[in-house]
Amino acid sequence: MEFNHLTLLYFKLGKNYMLDKKRNNKIVYSFKCPSCKEGIIDIVKSIYDLPDGDKMLILKFECNTCKFHKNDVIPLTTNMEPGIMTLHIVDDDDLKSKIYRSPVGKLEIPELELIVEPGPRADFYYTNVQGILFRFENAVSIYRKSLEEDDPEKSEIDELMFNLKQAIDGKFKFTLKITDTQGGSYIIPQDKSKYTFEKIKKKELE
Ligand SMILES: [Zn+2]
Numbered sequence: 001m002e003f004n005h006l007t008l009l010y011f012k013l014g015k016n017y018m019l020d021k022k023r024n025n026k027i028v029y030s031f032k033c034p035s036c037k038e039g040i041i042d043i044v045k046s047i048y049d050l051p052d053g054d055k056m057l058i059l060k061f062e063c064n065t066c067k068f069h070k071n072d073v074i075p076l077t078t079n080m081e082p083g084i085m086t087l088h089i090v091d092d093d094d095l096k097s098k099i100y101r102s103p104v105g106k107l108e109i110p111e112l113e114l115i116v117e118p119g120p121r122a123d124f125y126y127t128n129v130q131g132i133l134f135r136f137e138n139a140v141s142i143y144r145k146s147l148e149e150d151d152p153e154k155s156e157i158d159e160l161m162f163n164l165k166q167a168i169d170g171k172f173k174f175t176l177k178i179t180d181t182q183g184g185s186y187i188i189p190q191d192k193s194k195y196t197f198e199k200i201k202k203k204e205l206e
Contacts, residue, residue, distance in 0.1 A: 039065025102184035
């Protein structure tokens, strides 16, 4: 997927238009490297103007200590406007759909009653659907440990954990929804037929 995007970019740019012709290089986020646990990873956002008028966003992750790095290329035409993005996850493949929840985006899985409220803090979600499920699983298991042995909520939590595991294995159908009132969040579906985008009109935002 990642490779395909890059290939597409090179293809569109042609040989004379090298990657260093980027503009608007901006560090958008920094966090501790998960690989070496010492370095800091800066996420650098660059926007490329393509000769045909399209724009591409490149997110580059690079650790300043170890060799951990990652690139991703997102066509900006995908979505930079406020709206409600809905993805139906039906099989394994859908779990690979890419997700970026911007700090103003609200992310929900209604079938599991799981919600990430908008917030600028540690809730940076740049991952795929499965990555989001793993984060929820982690958060729920931490919450479960905090409950007393005889807490009646425990059985509910166990059921949720069971469903989350099924979802991670592609055996539980669900909906992933992002509501973004400012634009910036996006979903890149593996299967476009399972994705819908509903614009939020300015009027509704006021
Ligand atoms: Zn590192």
